[in-house]
Amino acid sequence: MDGVKDVVQQKYGEAARQAMKGLKADCGCDTDGCCSGITSGLYDDAQASEVPGAALLASLGCGNPTALAELKAGEVVLDLGSGGGIDVLLSARRVGPTGMAYGLDMTDEMLALARENQREAGVTNVHFLQGEIEHIPLPDNSVDVIISNCVINLSADKDRVLAEAFRVLKPGGRFAVSDIVYRGSEVPEAIRRDMDLWAGCVAGALAEGTYREKLTRAGFEAVDLEPTRSHTIDGAEFASAFIRARKPAAAAKTCCASTCCA
Numbered sequence: 184m185d186g187v188k189d190v191v192q193q194k195y196g197e198a199a200r201q202a203m204k205g206l207k208a209d210c211g212c213d214t215d216g217c218c219s220g221i222t223s224g225l226y227d228d229a230q231a232s233e234v235p236g237a238a239l240l241a242s243l244g245c246g247n248p249t250a251l252a253e254l255k256a257g258e259v260v261l262d263l264g265s266g267g268g269i270d271v272l273l274s275a276r277r278v279g280p281t282g283m284a285y286g287l288d289m290t291d292e293m294l295a296l297a298r299e300n301q302r303e304a305g306v307t308n309v310h311f312l313q314g315e316i317e318h319i320p321l322p323d324n325s326v327d328v329i330i331s332n333c334v335i336n337l338s339a340d341k342d343r344v345l346a347e348a349f350r351v352l353k354p355g356g357r358f359a360v361s362d363i364v365y366r367g368s369e370v371p372e373a374i375r376r377d378m379d380l381w382a383g384c385v386a387g388a389l390a391e392g393t394y395r396e397k398l399t400r401a402g403f404e405a406v407d408l409e410p411t412r413s414h415t416i417d418g419a420e421f422a423s424a425f426i427r428a429r430k431p432a433a434a435a436k437t438c439c440a441s442t443c444c445a
């Protein structure tokens with residue numbers, strides 16, 4: 184899809200500016216049930232108290248991957264599309280000073296906000312990276328857990344994202360992601376072409392079965408998809424879901440976008 188990245192960057196740049204002014208960020212999607220119905224009430228009070236208010240205001244996820252990812256002390260975590268940094272900051276506390284939490288985002292305003300939130304939170308085992316989830320700027324086999332919160336649906340090249348996730352995970356590494364999925368076989372064309380709904384994390388959603396197939400094709404095993412909340416948008420059925428998978432412990436190949444190389 185041409186222009187998806189520009190639209191996404193513009194909408195999330197604006198969302199970051201809203202949060203910096205102390206306003207609740209939204210994804211710029213006006214359709215009923217889109218955005219607010221997806222992003223509200225994801226973190227409990229204990230988690231909310233662990234992060235600066237601006238990180239919570241900028242929260243635009245559709246789940247709570249850190250609560251479900253079972254992070255352990257000393258692990259390296261990477262958050263794809265880290266936004267205002269809420270899940271990176273929560274992860275950093277879970278993995279502790281011997282671990283590291285990376286956040287990757289392509290939108291400058293979100294990175295500025297995330298770095299400010301890190302400063303306010305006073306956590307040092309965090310590094311925010313500028314870049315695209317289709318080209319992760321980290322070496323092969325360097326990450327224990329990939330998390331992400333409502334971002335992979337925004338990519339126009341999901342095979343590439345999953346191949347990159349597979350590449351940077353260590354053998355045995357976990358993929359533990361919240362995302363929007365479509366409950367039917369294919370998102371209706373009228374929704375898919377709507378750029379506001381694309382930026383609102385809906386139009387680019389994969390059907391559940393397609394998500395599983397793509398993860399398996401990228402080399403993952405133990406693929407599991409658990410719907411956590413339902414959304415009806417423009418008459419179509421979507422769900423927030425928690426998606427788990429694992430890179431095989433003995434994975435010897437690095438899969439590129441369409442081929443597998445040695």
Ligand SMILES: C[S@@+](CC[C@H](N)C(=O)[O-])C[C@H]1O[C@@H](n2cnc3c(N)ncnc32)[C@H](O)[C@@H]1O
Pocket residue numbers: 191192195210241242243244245263264265266267268269270287288289290293314315316317331332333334337338384
């Ligand atoms: C829906 S927000 C979610 C932010 C964060 N995960 C959260 O839970 O609040 C999507 C974020 O992903 C970033 N993003 C979208 N597509 C991206 C891509 N292809 N590469 C890197 N970042 C991307 C946007 O800039 C934005 O900050």
